[in-house]
Amino acid sequence: MAADFVQNWLATTPGFATPFLLAALGLMINERAGVLNLGCEGMMLVGAMTGAVVSFHTGLAGAGVPVAMLAGALVALVFGIAVVVFRTDQVLTGLIIVAFGDGLTGVVGRPYMFEKVAGFRDLDLGPLSDIPWLGPILFQQDILVYAAAALAVAVWWGLDRSDVGLRLRAVGEDPATADIAGVNVQLFRLAAVVLGGALCGLAGAYLSLASSFVWTEHMVAGRGWIVIALVIFSGWRPGRAVIGALIFGGAEALIPRVQAMGFDVPIYLVGMLPYVLTLAVLIVPTILRGERSPAPSALLLNYLRQDRR
């Protein structure tokens, strides 16, 4: 029974980790360019809602994904124009985007609440999926789980190894120097914000199309905020984001497992686990690390060309 419990838990963990990973990769692209978009929760909501609506009308989960990404990107574009062009406060604007996403999805998504939609089912990879233990964990996931893993590699390569990534990081670390070197700071930031929004939209779509096959109001339930902490926890590195996402996904996966096993534990106190865990991973490294943070140096600072030193 204990072995079953562990196996079931491990097999459901990747599905819970995927939305965390996707959104964390998106935010990482933003933040490495020096823009903190606290609106993650809002963009995920918009992605979850549009993905479900498109899937509901077309009957194709695959059609929901690009639309959700586009919708996330559009909301991010609103944020980007305000922050990058009109130099609004990043924190405040991010909070507005959360409320905007919450309000917009509540209004537009209302008729679609609790409608069953077509979603992504777990793949059956034949003999691979039948391997005891490893099969269910590694080879019985839905396609987006594998896509997220591939994206993590792509984002790592893009940020740390590619030419464009070098410029993007320069914009986030020292925009004045990047500016002098001929990098268009504002354009890079805007592009990073939009790309990040697309990934947050995808993360939201995962919740409605692969986790629950249904759209409900507020369904992101604070995951967007956990992701922001996850990015800090991962030290802005895609590789560590994978580990962080698995930890948070694992914690969340425990909740339905514990319920299914019929353990006599107070379920709402167990429900605090993801949030308390987030607080812990946020607090412990900050205390240990002290003043030296791996955050991009220009994070949260809007760039004004005449301020360059």
Added chain:
Amino acid sequence: MLGPVYLVPRQEAPLWLRASTFVGGIALGLLIAFGILIAYGVSAGQIVNEFIVFVFLDLNGLAQVVTASTPLVLVGLASAVALKLRFWNIGVEGQMWLGCIAATGVALFDIGPDLVRLPLMFVAAAVAGACWIGIPAFLKLRFRVNEIITSLLLTYVAYQLVQHLLFGAWHDPGSAFPNSQHYDEGTERLARLGWGSTHTGIWIAVGAGVLLWIVMTRARIGFYMDAIGANADAARAAGVPVVLTTALAAAMSGGLAGVAGAGLAAGQEYRMTLFIAGGYTFSGIVIAFIGRFRPIPVVVTAFVVGGVYTAGDTLKVFYQLPGAITTLIEAVILLSLVTVEFFSRYHLTYGVRERA
């Protein structure tokens, strides 16, 4: 836009410019909000009718506005007193929940003599709210942990706690829904004013506004708060007790939020439900920003937002619009306000500029 344009921050924008970007920003937001409502089938005439005639020119409507404003004044003040110091308390809902739990605990277990039960409920609520923001405040001031995420996450923790209580020990066996038992009449409820559903909570809210105005404009701590809000490093260098002042402001913020939660329970619901604090965090932020973190303008703004809430409720009932429309309208208005303010915060210089 992205070309050789230099943005130069204005040291001090002229009054006419600040006033016109303020009015212009809100007007633009209202215009977009009108567009959304019209797209949802509400005609322009109906909008004017709901938002102005019924809400502010009708006695029954006005009573609803006052009732809706009671918690909004308190959460607006709660946000303002923290944001004034750039302390981002975005866990107002969590503190409201804790205030609600504390007040309900005092009421359910009949703590204290009947005569002081109600004041005791509110004191407990204020203390509980202050303690709940105390966690992020301590972590920020002691360990520099970002208070934005901690205060927000604690809201989710608080809500789980509320559910734990309402689906468990505090569940009223006589109710099919997750509610606590009703507060006792007379000793544990705020008295009605005899005008619609208005209750004495409004005096608590307005009184808190006046008290905060005195503190922020007449007391030394108000001066300290101004200094920290303007530039925390300069304030510290000048000998302002930054940590103590920030801690006190955070405690005031959490306390006000706790009172708001208790006020909703003791003035309107007469019990704890799962829906008491929903959505108030963002409203508080909107009110604080429009009111420029100053208590009196915050109170006035809260009444206007109360009007939006009331009109939103009417639209919900008569036009089947979802309640989320209120949040959407608030977000649109604040976004357009902060965006348009760009024009009073910067002026644009074109072409090559000699470096000073």
